[in-house]
Amino acid sequence: MRPGHSSSTPFWLTFPAVALMFLILILPIIIAAILSFTDYSLGNVGAEWVAFENYERMLTRRTYIKMIIATVTYVGVVVPASLILGLCAALLINSLKFGQAIYKTIYFLPVMAALLAMAIVWEFALHPTIGIVNEILEDGCTVPWVKFLLSFEFLPWTDPSASWFATGCSEGFPLWLGDRDYAIWTICFIGIWQGFGFNMVLYLAGLTSVPRELYHAAQVDGAKSAWDRFWLVTWPMLGPTNVFVVTITSIRSFQVFDTVEALTQGGPSKTTFVMMFAIYEKAIKENQIGLGAAITIVFLVLVLLMTLFQRQFVEKKVHYS
Amino acid sequence: MTHIFDIKETLKHAVLIVAAIIVILPFYVMSSYSLKSPSEIEANRGGFIGAQQLMEDDKCTAIKGDVEECYFRPVVYNYTMAFKKAPLLRYLLNGVFVTVSIFILQVLIALPCAYALAKLRFWGRELVFTMVLFCLLIPVHAIALPLYIMLAKLGLTNTYAALIIPWTISVFGIFLMRQFFMTVPDDLLDAARMDGMSEFSIIWKVMLPTAIPALMAFAIFSVVAHWNDYFWPRVVITGNRDLFTPPLGLREFKGDADGSAYGPMMATAMIIVAPLIVGFLLAQKRFIEGITLSGMK
Numbered sequence: 257m258r259p260g261h262s263s264s265t266p267f268w269l270t271f272p273a274v275a276l277m278f279l280i281l282i283l284p285i286i287i288a289a290i291l292s293f294t295d296y297s298l299g300n301v302g303a304e305w306v307a308f309e310n311y312e313r314m315l316t317r318r319t320y321i322k323m324i325i326a327t328v329t330y331v332g333v334v335v336p337a338s339l340i341l342g343l344c345a346a347l348l349i350n351s352l353k354f355g356q357a358i359y360k361t362i363y364f365l366p367v368m369a370a371l372l373a374m375a376i377v378w379e380f381a382l383h384p385t386i387g388i389v390n391e392i393l394e395d396g397c398t399v400p401w402v403k404f405l406l407s408f409e410f411l412p413w414t415d416p417s418a419s420w421f422a423t424g425c426s427e428g429f430p431l432w433l434g435d436r437d438y439a440i441w442t443i444c445f446i447g448i449w450q451g452f453g454f455n456m457v458l459y460l461a462g463l464t465s466v467p468r469e470l471y472h473a474a475q476v477d478g479a480k481s482a483w484d485r486f487w488l489v490t491w492p493m494l495g496p497t498n499v500f501v502v503t504i505t506s507i508r509s510f511q512v513f514d515t516v517e518a519l520t521q522g523g524p525s526k527t528t529f530v531m532m533f534a535i536y537e538k539a540i541k542e543n544q545i546g547l548g549a550a551i552t553i554v555f556l557v558l559v560l561l562m563t564l565f566q567r568q569f570v571e572k573k574v575h576y577s
Numbered sequence: 578m579t580h581i582f583d584i585k586e587t588l589k590h591a592v593l594i595v596a597a598i599i600v601i602l603p604f605y606v607m608s609s610y611s612l613k614s615p616s617e618i619e620a621n622r623g624g625f626i627g628a629q630q631l632m633e634d635d636k637c638t639a640i641k642g643d644v645e646e647c648y649f650r651p652v653v654y655n656y657t658m659a660f661k662k663a664p665l666l667r668y669l670l671n672g673v674f675v676t677v678s679i680f681i682l683q684v685l686i687a688l689p690c691a692y693a694l695a696k697l698r699f700w701g702r703e704l705v706f707t708m709v710l711f712c713l714l715i716p717v718h719a720i721a722l723p724l725y726i727m728l729a730k731l732g733l734t735n736t737y738a739a740l741i742i743p744w745t746i747s748v749f750g751i752f753l754m755r756q757f758f759m760t761v762p763d764d765l766l767d768a769a770r771m772d773g774m775s776e777f778s779i780i781w782k783v784m785l786p787t788a789i790p791a792l793m794a795f796a797i798f799s800v801v802a803h804w805n806d807y808f809w810p811r812v813v814i815t816g817n818r819d820l821f822t823p824p825l826g827l828r829e830f831k832g833d834a835d836g837s838a839y840g841p842m843m844a845t846a847m848i849i850v851a852p853l854i855v856g857f858l859l860a861q862k863r864f865i866e867g868i869t870l871s872g873m874k
Binding site for chain 1: 596601607618619621692697718729745748780807808828846857861
């Protein structure tokens with residue numbers, strides 16, 4: 257024992273943190289696990305043990321199947337898209353001769369801004385009648401070169417009048433958040449818009465750690481094009497960064513809530529009914545605690561599995577560098 | 578190879594500029610709408626700042642008649658209405674109070690634990706550290722429901738405590754500070770002990786000052802996360818408007834908004850978003866460092 261501290265000091269230093277970790281992080285999981293087997297609701301005295309009924313409902317009712325579809329779609333779109341955009345932005349910015357700082361600043365802005373506020377602004381921008389997005393698109397219909405580009409008239413094998421843009425011009429552009437074919441993609445778009453700058457910054461940091469000599473070595477070895485050098489040097493060297501980025505982006509996208517609550521409330525026809533919103537609506541607003549607890553447990557298992565899977569992946573990849 | 582006009586470079590800039598325009602679009606919409614009158618917003622006229630012609634406040638003229646004090650420049654109208662239609666100032670103060678309390682409590686609880694884990698040997702240290710590593714895997718938002726039930730059972734929903742308590746333990750903070758403390762030389766501690774300092778005063782007088790840079794980054798990380806958080810306040814604050822945080826206030830505004838309130842609503846959004854954006858523009862490096870902390874796990 258070192259002089260200066262009695263044997264009880266470490267206990268008192270760690271006790272508050274340990275107690276709170278247990279009460280705030282671990283105990284709730286146990287409570288959720290138990291409640292997920294009951295039909296508990298706040299305000300009622302007792303609760304019935306219903307075994308797997310809540311889980312069964314989740315797997316058989318249309319609403320919850322839609323919930324899983326919406327969540328998986330969101331994660332499946334936002335994670336790869338914000339990853340690729342973040343990486344492309346980082347690579348492009350990194351290769352610039354001037355103006356790196358300004359792009360970095362701009363792309364990072366959405367990360368700083370309260371998502372709820374920006375979601376509401378996006379709703380305005382995407383408003384079918386007074387929104388700026390549809391107005392710009394409609395203006396584009398009358399400008400020949402915009403129409404030429406956006407309706408793919410330059411591709412001989414397509415029919416320009418059947419393209420998305422031309423249809424929009426003649427029949428009106430979508431309602432975005434109010435249209436069941438577009439709502440989830442619009443929510444995904446806002447998620448990507450918000451998150452890719454964060455990934456860009458992580459990739460920029462990752463790129464600075466790639467040693468210059470490796471590129472020369474690759475060139476000597478015959479990797480002539482920038483494309484070859486990317487796959488030979490940059491991509492493998494970014495291994496650890498990739499793992500961080502995938503882990504963080506997927507955990508975040510699983511938790512999407514603000515945009516859905518403020519803009520679509522899970523609709524239209526449950527196409528944007530993601531898990532966090534389901535927990536909020538079913539358990540907290542409608543007081544079906546047992547069911548909400550079951551969704552919570554499934555959610556936790558999914559996030560945990562993903563993290564562990566990725567950790568496993570890190571073990572293999574990190575030793576590369 | 579000195580090209581005056583470099584095609585490759587120009588192309589790269591073109592792509593990046595198009596992306597930048599899309600990224601900035603909502604910020605443009607937000608600031609522009611917060612300046613313009615309702616009719617300009619609806620007809621999409623007036624460019625960025627609008628014509629700033631005097632506009633009539635219908636509610637005011639209905640009470641006071643057609644008097645001069647009922648006419649406003651749109652920008653003045655929007656920003657004053659942002660504070661008048663809802664107690665925005667109160668929401669902002671709530672936001673400051675909650676984020677600052679959370680950060681202070683996180684540091685008070687995490688720092689001693691991180692110090693003990695990094696610099697003291699004691700029975701159970703491995704166990705505590707394993708617990709920290711395990712808890713790092715748990716996203717707090719995901720366990721919102723059981724936390725909400727626990728708080729409800731304690732009668733704490735609709736209180737400041739409900740907004741603050743679940744965030745007092747930052748496992749990530751413990752982990753981060755432990756990693757940092759590991760790099761502090763033991764000699765420094767031994768010298769302090771020789772001087773007769775207790776472990777508690779070592780933490781606050783020796784370790785804390787050395788940890789300022791790491792702590793700054795953590796502060797930014799914590800403040801940004803909780804200032805912007807909407808989910809947790811939405812869950813625990815159900816009716817009491819006095820406890821609303823800025824995002825809740827804005828959401829409420831959206832719920833009641835009719836066509837004429839677009840301008841004031843965008844002004845509210847500006848006011849909520851501005852502090853962090855301004856901070857970021859002034860101290861970019863620190864902010865990026867802070868926000869990307871979570872990437873270092």
